[in-house]
Amino acid sequence: MLTDLLIALIVLTNFSLVTTNRINKAIQVAVIQGVLLGLLPLAMGLGRHLHILLMVAAAVGVKGWLIPYLFRRATRKIRIHREVDPYIGFTSSLVLCALGTGLALLLASSLPLAPGTGFGLFVPASLSTLLTGFILLITRRKALTQVVGYLVLENGIYLFGLMLVEEMPMLVETGILLDLFVGIFVMGIVINHISVAFDSMDTRHLAELKD
Amino acid sequence: MAWILIALPLLAAAVAFLPGSVRFRVRLLPAVALLHLALLLAALWRRAPLPATAWLGLDALGSWTLLVISVLFCLCACYAPAYLALRPERPTRVFVTSFLSFLGLASLLAQARHPGLVWVAMETTTLATAPLIYFNHNRRSLEATWKYLIIGSVGIALALLGTLFLAYSAHMGRLEEPLLFPKLLAGAGDLSRPWLRAGFVLTLVGYGTKMGLAPLHTWKPDAYGESPGVIGALLAGGVTSCAFLALLRIYAVVAAAGELQFARELMVGMGLLSMVWAAVFMVRQLDIRRLLAYSSVEHMGILAFGIGIGGRAATFALFHLAANALVKGVLFMSAGNISRSYASKRLPYVTGAIRRTPVSGWLFFLGFLAITGTPPFAPFISEFNIAAGALAAPHLWAGVAFLVLLGGIFLAMSDTVVQVVFGTPNPNRVRTPYRDTVATTAPLVLALALSLTLGLWLPGPLTTMIRSAADQVEGRR
Numbered sequence: 001m002l003t004d005l006l007i008a009l010i011v012l013t014n015f016s017l018v019t020t021n022r023i024n025k026a027i028q029v030a031v032i033q034g035v036l037l038g039l040l041p042l043a044m045g046l047g048r049h050l051h052i053l054l055m056v057a058a059a060v061g062v063k064g065w066l067i068p069y070l071f072r073r074a075t076r077k078i079r080i081h082r083e084v085d086p087y088i089g090f091t092s093s094l095v096l097c098a099l100g101t102g103l104a105l106l107l108a109s110s111l112p113l114a115p116g117t118g119f120g121l122f123v124p125a126s127l128s129t130l131l132t133g134f135i136l137l138i139t140r141r142k143a144l145t146q147v148v149g150y151l152v153l154e155n156g157i158y159l160f161g162l163m164l165v166e167e168m169p170m171l172v173e174t175g176i177l178l179d180l181f182v183g184i185f186v187m188g189i190v191i192n193h194i195s196v197a198f199d200s201m202d203t204r205h206l207a208e209l210k211d
Numbered sequence: 212m213a214w215i216l217i218a219l220p221l222l223a224a225a226v227a228f229l230p231g232s233v234r235f236r237v238r239l240l241p242a243v244a245l246l247h248l249a250l251l252l253a254a255l256w257r258r259a260p261l262p263a264t265a266w267l268g269l270d271a272l273g274s275w276t277l278l279v280i281s282v283l284f285c286l287c288a289c290y291a292p293a294y295l296a297l298r299p300e301r302p303t304r305v306f307v308t309s310f311l312s313f314l315g316l317a318s319l320l321a322q323a324r325h326p327g328l329v330w331v332a333m334e335t336t337t338l339a340t341a342p343l344i345y346f347n348h349n350r351r352s353l354e355a356t357w358k359y360l361i362i363g364s365v366g367i368a369l370a371l372l373g374t375l376f377l378a379y380s381a382h383m384g385r386l387e388e389p390l391l392f393p394k395l396l397a398g399a400g401d402l403s404r405p406w407l408r409a410g411f412v413l414t415l416v417g418y419g420t421k422m423g424l425a426p427l428h429t430w431k432p433d434a435y436g437e438s439p440g441v442i443g444a445l446l447a448g449g450v451t452s453c454a455f456l457a458l459l460r461i462y463a464v465v466a467a468a469g470e471l472q473f474a475r476e477l478m479v480g481m482g483l484l485s486m487v488w489a490a491v492f493m494v495r496q497l498d499i500r501r502l503l504a505y506s507s508v509e510h511m512g513i514l515a516f517g518i519g520i521g522g523r524a525a526t527f528a529l530f531h532l533a534a535n536a537l538v539k540g541v542l543f544m545s546a547g548n549i550s551r552s553y554a555s556k557r558l559p560y561v562t563g564a565i566r567r568t569p570v571s572g573w574l575f576f577l578g579f580l581a582i583t584g585t586p587p588f589a590p591f592i593s594e595f596n597i598a599a600g601a602l603a604a605p606h607l608w609a610g611v612a613f614l615v616l617l618g619g620i621f622l623a624m625s626d627t628v629v630q631v632v633f634g635t636p637n638p639n640r641v642r643t644p645y646r647d648t649v650a651t652t653a654p655l656v657l658a659l660a661l662s663l664t665l666g667l668w669l670p671g672p673l674t675t676m677i678r679s680a681a682d683q684v685e686g687r688r
Contacts, residue, residue, distance in 0.1 A: 111405050114383050130372070137365060146361060153365060157372045168378050168388045171327040175371045178334055182367075185338060186360050193345070193353055 002043040007121045010036055010159070011101065014132040017152060018093040021082055023144055026136075027071045030148050030155075033129075034063025037155055041162060052165060055173050059158065062180050067151065070187045074144060088139040100131035119163050129156030147187055154179050212254045213267040213322050216277075220247060220315035227307040236307050237292045243311060244288035247318070248281045255676075263393040267322045271679035272463075275529060276456045277321035278676075282661070283448040283536045284314050286654045287441050290544055293650035294441050297551060305342050312339040313449065320453050324391045326374045329457050333370065333421060336453055337363045343442045344434050355437035358430040366420025366427060370457070373413030377461065380406030392460065396686065399467035407468055414461045415477055421454035424481050424515060425488035428508045432492075435504035436556070440547015443500060447507040447543060448536030455514055455532065459684050462518065466686030475519045479609055482516025485509065486616040493623035497558035499546050502627055503539070506582060509620055510535045516613060517597040518684065524600030526681040527593045530669075534589035537662040541578040541655050545571045548652070549631070552645040558627060560641075562634030570647040572632050574655045579628045581662055583621040589665035 013033040020026050038060035046052045088096070104127035113119055133153025137146050157179065161172040223243040227236050254269060255278070261268040269277070288310070295303050316339055320332035337360075345356040381390050384401030395402075420427040435443040465474045489509035496502040514535070517528025548571035549564045550556035564572035581588035584595070594617060601610030669677075 107409075111409060112383070112403065114379075134365075137361070143357065150361065150364060150368075153368055157368055157375070160372060160375055164375060164378055164382060167382055168390070170388060171325075171378055171390070172375065174327060174331060175375070178331060179368060179371060182334065182338065182364050186364060193356075 003040065003118070004121055006036055006040050006043055007125045007159075010155075011125050011128055014101070014129055014152070015094060015097055017132060017148070018097045018135055019090050021090060023075065023082065023142065023148075026145060026148050027068060027075075030151050031064055031068050033152065033155055034067070035060055037158055038063060040159070041165065044162065046162075046166060049166070049169070051169055051173065055165075055176065058177060059180065062184065063151070063155075066184065067187065070184070071144065074187075074192075086140050088135075093135055093139060096135055097128075097132055100135065101128040104128040104131060117163075122159060122163050126156045126159040129153075129159060132156075147183075150186065151183055154183060212250070213269065215250055216247065216254065216318040216322070217267075217315050219243065219250070220311045220318065224308045224311035224315065227311055228304060230304075233303050236303055237295055240288045240291055240307055240310060241285070244281075244285040244314070247314060248285050251277060251281050255672075261324075261393075264391065266324055266328065266389070266391065267319075268324060269322055270324075270683065271676050272456065272459060272529075272683045273321040275673075275676050275680045276452055276532065277318060279533045279536050280317050280321070280449050280452055281314075282533075283540055283658075284310075284317075284445070286537075286540050286658045287445050287449075287544075290441050290651065290654040293648065294439065294547070297645065297651075298439075301346065301348075306346060309339050309343045310445070313445065317449060317453050321456060324393070325389060326377060326392070326395075326460065327390075329460055330367070330371055330374050333418065333453060333457050334367050336450060337367060337421065340446060340450055343445070344438045346438055346442060352437040355430075355433040359434045362427070362430040363421060366417045368417070369420070370414050370417025373410045373415075373417055373461070376406050376410030376413060377402075377464065379403070380410060392464070395464045396467045399464060399686070400469070402464075402468050404468070404470065407465060408470060408473060411461060411465045411470070411474055412477070414458060415481065418454045418458040418461075419481060419515075422451050422458070422511045422514075423485075423508050424511050425485040425508060428485070428488070428511075431508060432501040432504040435507065435543070436498060436500040440500070440543045440545075440550070443503065443547070444540040444543035447503070447539040451507065451511060452532055452536060455511070459518070463684050463686055466684070468686075471521070471685065475521055478515045478519030479606070480519075482512040482514070482519055483609065483612055483616070485512025485515065486613070486620070490616055490620045490623055493620060494626075496623075496627055498556055499550065499558070499561065499627065499631055500543075500556050502624065503542050503546060506542070506620075506624065507539060509616075510539070510582070513594065513597065516609075517593070517600070520597065520601045520604055520606070520609070521685060522600055522604070524597045524604075525684060526677055527596035527600070529677050529680050529684070530665075531590065531593035531597070533665060534593050534662060535582075537658045537665070538578055538581045538588065538590055540658045541574055541662070542582060544651075544655050545574040545578060548645070548647060549575060552643055554641040554643050558630060560637055561631050563636035564632050566636060568645070568647045570652045571655075574652065574659060576628065576632045577659060579624060581659070583624060584617055587663065587666045589662040592666055 013029050016029050038056055041052050041056050104124045108123035130153055133149045136149030158176050161176055165172045227239055255274055316332050316336045323329045323332055341360050344359050345352050380403040383403035386398045423431040462474055486509050489505040492505045514528050517524045552568045553561045555561055581590055584591045598614055601613055
């Protein structure tokens, strides 16, 4: 029951993410989503495996502390707070996100689950989170919001991975940890360089190259 | 043996990262590359059948891909010292470290027998090559690196989800970890079909992004356009081959599960779409490196198309991997020489290369003829056979479309290439001290000679290797 509640909250954070125009708030919501996801394995009763506890600690530590810390440093350095004029407006993004969630339900219904498992909500919620990440990546202009999009996309994959983590711990844990590392890598290094070179992390400045 | 091929370049990369003499570091590159190729050949010479429980090992498909990558890497590594000498202001440390780490990680990918390990290797090659794109340290290269990383990471993330879907379909079929490829192939009949199909679509999109299949190729013109020619060569022939191999590994599982028709249609569709997209953007393309990047999109399309047609075309698609890598090496590095000599890579400024840098000019022109499928170079053999396979198969229209696109691309490319090579030199051109030397052209001549040789004669052991690799891809084993 607690699992279902957590998953419902995660889907709600998706909607909140696509409607906010303040970058700080988007980061906060992404952090909340990350922490909720981090706690999900405990609600699923997977806390008895030590390796899963370690993965949970790593996920919560990175998503709840390290990444927001890096974000705070970046926003302080370049002082941008708002996502102005995205390629698709906030209302339309919300509609898209809702459609995406519907699509996720539809797709999930055609994928059968292993009998005897209570993962009914996992697949649609994971696909919906994935699509939310996509929407943020494609429709926003600021490099910071795009990184938030990447993190949300990764959250969707993490959610799916939880379905398998007990049976195939090695595959899932390596994948999740490496993905987290990439998130930090992209955040830390590139944003550092972008903020130095451009003084603002608007990817519109990153539009010299085109045909 | 498997370990040495991976550990040697990675150790050398660590050594190159330590502060030390620049001359030593730069010489390390060709030395390690040649040693890696020698070790690989030795390993291929005495190749034993792999135990089904091995996590690492060279099978036919992995050997062939790694051989292509290793040869291309040698050519790039022999060219790199001369290039780095022309750019004394840029630090060599990151360049050499990234180059060598790529070789180690590509060896890991080629030998990995577990889908998760393949994914890890693909992810780490992306990270290892990103600093190379930022080599010039200016705004444009930063933009290219940003796109490469963000689009590449999203692609790789989708490939991870696809891999997890594959794992879930194995879980439904009661297969247990470790899901090594031999086990997946043997138990392919039990895999859950809906998950397997969805997983294949996701890995096709994910690894397709890394290969640069349209419409997910948008990072490619920027990344290839803004990085030096030698890096473009490594990306276009090496990193793309890695991604192609990763995709083929999953394709083989799908084929073994009896879903070959489904996978084939997707591959043919993606392949043709990439070729159309590339052709459209090649028309009146003024930037020679971006032109080559679109040519790379086209050739990734040809690879996917050939695999999708199957049978003889699939065999020659694997052959095309080598043809493409060698000729792309010639094109990117000679384009690099030409733009170094003109201090520009755009058309109104770069004209008449044949007079300014005759050797690079000729190499660029011959490379263009080779890549567009002019006999007797290697790409002609593969493109001809892929077309023949397509025309013989039930989808005649696809074969016709393929031929029409090849013709259109030849015309679109020739427009720019002929002006660059034979045009009248621009009177306001910038004077630079660069002139062709043996060190900046010999590796290219060798690459072109190799592609000519492959076009005329394929050694017996290689034929066997490609044949059994194609059998492996189509799940006939």
